[in-house]
Amino acid sequence: MEYYLIVSAIMFFAGIYGFFTRHNTLAILISVELILNATDINFAVFNRFLFPDGLEGYFFALFSIAISAAETAVAIAIMINIYRNIRSIQVGKLNDMKW
């Protein structure tokens, strides 16, 4: 079972690395998707190996997939709006508040 957790840990830290070092905000959102996916793998693995007759981790992973889909949609809508206003989505350019 530990090898499944190592795979999800590698995916998690790849997402954290991308979150720290990318200039494009869409790349940062992709890294957040990697982080969320890694935690879903963890939930499913713990449910399968340690609690085989319960379904709590299974349903948590299911609802986590639904919630991350909703959050991705809203985040991409915000990014498109930002692109319409300042014509760039690099994080270095996003340094002005509205007024």
Add this chain to the structure above:
Amino acid sequence: MEITLETVVFYFLAVFITVCSILTVTTRRMVRSATYLLFTLFGTAGIYFLLGYTFLGSVQIMVYAGGIVVLYVFSILLTSGEGDRTINKMKRSRLLAGLGATGAGALIVVFITLKHKFITTTDLAPLEINIKTIGNAMLSSDKYGYLLPFEAVSILLLACIVGGLMIARKR
């Protein structure tokens, strides 16, 4: 340890997911990053199928690989299609700081995972969760029912649809 088919498939999926997730965050071009994300999500769905969770793997493929990645490709081609080559330099100190923090965290987590004494979990009975069981558990309001999160997620999705339309409409 004997070499079963499950072990072979697991190692293939593990290498596939590791390589694709590292390539997702280190490539310069955005469309390639979205493609590697798609491969990573397919690998994750493969792990769910390997664990015996077929419904979860199907939902992963439909929602993540079929919905979210398409949304990312749309938004990448809409926003950064033009001038993404100019700002590509990155301070060496920032890259090293990110790599150092990530490497240290990964080492700590992998060390703790390997040192911890989990109960022996090899040779499990093959599991097949009935869709009837899933349906009964999701729509029942007893102690182990998930009716309330189900309704809450549907309201959340409605709010996100309306919010996304409001934010990104044409003025």
